[in-house]
Amino acid sequence: MDLPALPQWMYTLGEEPPALKSISYHTDDSKLFTALRRALNADEYEELKESKLGVFIKFNELNFGCASRLVHYMLSFQLNIKKNLNTSLV
Template identity: 35%
Template sequence: MTSSSTSIIYPPLLYEEGKSPLQHRSMNHNCFVSKIGILKEGLGVDVWDKLKESSLAVFINFAELEYTWVAQRVHFLLTHKLRINNFHEVWYLIDGRPIRFSLNEFAEITSLNFDAFDPLDNFDVDHHDFLKEMKIPTTMDGHMWSELLKVLDFSKTWHVDKRLMVGRLCLL
């Protein structure tokens, strides 16, 4: 049993109190949860149901449950992060006490797959032909939401697998 007079020294905050670069900025620069509902209509119910069974369902669930308050909580956590040198966990200072959040806990909560990659898997896939079919430029900057919305208009007759790829791209 430890004495209550013993003080434990925790790692310092990643940023000094009130000095985080995220302190007075919005986290939500380009993501609007309300726009996710447009995907259901544009992709079709069959694709929507498959997306809800995928690892990206967490985003759909946020939209359907209207979790707009989550951004405030995440912002609070990011501005109260402790300086820890462990890639598999993060620590936050909440009400003067540290809280550890591991990658395993994150995987359990979100149902996302955090298993190690198989070194034999090939992730080098050329999507240029598919992007041309979607009439989207093949730039390194990523794709704009407005470009992806145009794809929803003319992809309604595409095979389920292609519409599923469009849906994944939109959610990401």
């Protein structure tokens, strides 16, 4: 796979502004996956699908557009519990 030339940095390394939106926000864009399929050949697309980013492609193929946001939300807001509150409801 030939890598395209990357643009020059717009910001000094370490001084770039914080990201306002996460990858899960942009995976709701239906044009993104269409453009991705056109840009990559079949082998490259399958390789990307089997990578860690592949979960977003699989969600899109299964029409779970909101699932990527849900997963991001659940992983971002995990609770840090100090006590073990293992109680049974018997």
